[in-house]
Amino acid sequence: MQRMIETATLRMSIAEAGEGPLVLLCHGFPETSHAWRHQITALAGAGFHAVAPDMRGYGRTESPDETGAYTVFDLVADMVALVDALGEEKAVIVGNDWGATVAWQAALMRPDRFRGIVAMSVPLMGQPPVPPTKIFPATADHLLYVLYFQEPGLAEAEFERNVDVTLRKIYGAAGGEAGPRLPGDGTPNPFGMVLRASGLLADLPNWETLPKWLPQADLDVFADAFKASGFRGGLNYYRNLDRNWELQKALAGLKVEVPALFMAGERDTGLAIPGMREIIDAMPGLAPGLRATQFVPGAGHWLPQERPEIVCRAIIDFVQAL
Template structure:
């Protein structure tokens, strides 16, 4: 694997890359970098693909525009198209996790001429809500939904930046499968739930006595160093454009994803605790007619490609093989 920084026509992008062959773009989510896909980059390269995992805009070594309004999903899709052009590639399979999954779905929806298939981890394809997201997410006098907390300029930015390593450790641990099953009302700490006003997100998350088994110390240190350098504002700006995304996506209202698709989610993913999420996942074929698989990975949490790298890689290679009519006899 090699790390590269190139200028595209939108931003300068830093990415992890390996292999030669058909291009597979791997988009990470919050709060990670392209190294979240390190296992898949190596495996895809070995299987005959060109695997590229960029730091998304605002993250890691990629450029972080100053304007909050520069972090819509349309900007992120534009970055992926610009990256492909800079790499000299006409088409790609796009794979995303968390926010990267949202970008991947929208890329497949907007540019099926460039993205010939899509795989999403953790976040299903969803239709447009009836109201802007800020008017739907819950809040009370005591607490508010984490996306609303993230939407306050400077608030989560300062909380997370005080100790980036501890911030990442608490969030990664609490949303992992090792935090345990998530049943309604069981009190399992959830970094992507309600946040107490005046307290912040991190205070209610435990600091584990040891790192999760899937998270090597060196990788946590790398991630902490990346966020210490970049800060968290770029990453949080994605959440600050949820209502604007709602406005911009009206142009695609009613459109369906027409390319082959795959969906994976961990059995213990924090997103499954959101009311109605199971129904949204079940209804995906209405929005994604060529959905070729929707799989739940047992005991896994939100960080699926890191927690269960072999399962994710096997599913991706089977999907890619199905799309291209290739067989992978070594699996």
């Protein structure tokens, strides 16, 4: 069931099903709550109250005008406010992509409200010594996609020119069916380097035949949402990376103590980033509650959609064991 709910931070659109202990499901970019359609049904059937919000700036959830209203502190506040609005004291929080970042930070900041975390694709990382945008690579001709996203209006104009093609290209190129992921293997990657002259989409295949995990009807749901909302809200998450770095100095030394599970597809685009495996291996030092790291064969970046049976089973087993 999809409904609107008023919270202390904003008016939010949520998809939900079931009764029992609360499990929040946080999507990434560029997705909506529809990314968790398989998990909502499975969790409800297993005796849980599954709730997947359209995150701040996405779908029918409110999208504040100010770029600065999309810090990780705002996003965690949204999740705390949602738990409150649902009349609960605690929840298990699950996230993929940007949703994983929100979930990690929610577990870090508010272990009193989030009793466990399942994070996918994006590991917990330590604080870098300088602002993130000072680290990301850029040359005269190319720059990392995160830097491409920094200029307001630039990526919006490209992505909103043809929303169907944008999503088809990004979903396809970051999925496991695009092929193996090795550093520098040349596989088209929407989350890699962008040619300044042509933008992010030009070098990505059009995927005239959709990946098996993404039927046309589901792609249409995502496309309709972004045709209505645009991409600005989601892109604003990236535009607050340096601000997050400043604010998170207040959290120096904190660790994720609640039970945690990390999952990633073996063909995830993120694993092609040099040093990512070392970051994943170092997570127990930042998250003493980490119980396991699971790599899913053949899967890419959209793990909940690409391998729903494996993800559903992992979440249910994890939450039942708490």
